[in-house]
């Protein structure tokens with residue numbers, strides 16, 4: 001039987017990367033389990049290569065720590081693209097206002113840089129490591145992988161569900177919510193010998209979808225498969241149209257991952273919402289974000305969004321943490337996945353190393369020490385009126 005890790009991070013997308021880095025830096029022997037053969041999930045294999053803003057649109061940085069570190073890492077091995085100089089270099093708040101702190105990056109450079117980071121930090125990475133079950137004793141004490149040599153248990157003291165689909169929550173008996181309203185997408189790159197172009201194909205996310213299209217569940221085998229197939233047809237149809245005017249254009253790189261945005265997430269009694277919680281300070285805040293869709297909006301994120309309800313050593317990060325539908329649209333994007341990843345990885349490390357339930361105040365102190373912005377003065381009201 002393998003010795004237990006302190007922290008086992010399941011899923012190596014952006015949230016998993018941030019969680020693993022946070023856990024190992026906080027002294028936890030950390031393992032990351034990823035079913036594919038590269039880190040990044042949607043943000044690399046899915047070709048979703050726009051690191052949305054870390055600011056509020058008025059020149060204030062909302063998300064620091066690992067969220068900012070990963071944004072910078074995205075151009076370590078590639079030219080920096082569409083990142084305003086005002087955010088790259090020292091500048092005043094007034095100079096930064098109106099210029100969003102976001103960038104477009106190369107998926108290959110991001111995969112290489114993230115893997116190098118995790119290995120340098122001392123994270124054990126297992127690829128081809130599909131988590132298909134959980135091990136319970138008096139509580140959650142391991143996850144089961146489906147490997148080429150049969151099932152294998154990876155034991156741990158604390159766990160972080162970064163699968164994007166709340167797989168671990170679902171298997172560990174947490175209450176989860178499915179979203180069957182995903183649309184057809186097909187982000188890809190085309191090239192014609194001179195112009196390499198990212199094409200963000202998607203049916204409308206908020207409005208009516210075309211009559212010829214449909215909606216998909218992110219947890220049903222048939223729907224996931226059909227979403228992938230329909231996404232490829234979407235790319236092919238688009239390509240045929242492009243080639244009518246430019247016969248040299250061809251699909252340079254297509255996604256090797258699904259294009260589903262919101263699949264399954266942790267359910268909580270209280271859930272973060274886009275409108276209701278704008279400029280609301282949660283006393284148990286574990287991070288802060290802006291709104292990628294509109295400037296002038298600020299949020300704090302509650303601890304309840306990332307903490308398992310029925311397993312006191314299970315944490316959740318990324319697009320499967322708890323939020324109601326509008327809040328989900330903010331928690332699912334890359335910068336917020338980094339923020340919740342850092343918080344969940346830190347909480348898991350504290351849980352594993354102390355053997356006790358995590359208290360919010362020391363968690364917040366550790367996060368602030370590690371660069372996370374937790375600034376009550378940026379908010380207008382306090383949740384619960386305290």
Ligand SMILES: Cc1cc2nc3c(=O)[nH]c(=O)nc-3n(C[C@H](O)[C@H](O)[C@H](O)COP(=O)(O)OP(=O)(O)OC[C@H]3O[C@@H](n4cnc5c(N)ncnc54)[C@H](O)[C@@H]3O)c2cc1C
Pocket residue numbers: 010011012013014015016033034035036039040041042043048049050051052129130131132162163164165167185186187202258259260261317318319320332333334335337
């Ligand atoms: C079409 C589309 C456009 C988008 N546009 C943007 C954008 O422009 N900018 C932006 O910031 N965000 C955008 N997003 C959202 C963002 O890309 C994702 O929500 C975010 O990258 C999710 O990160 P994650 O780590 O939570 O999940 P994922 O990226 O889904 O990572 C989960 C990882 O876990 C692994 N995994 C899953 N299940 C298991 C298991 N059982 N065992 C082991 N490993 C497992 C997966 O292989 C994957 O590597 C977009 C998303 C979509 C679909």
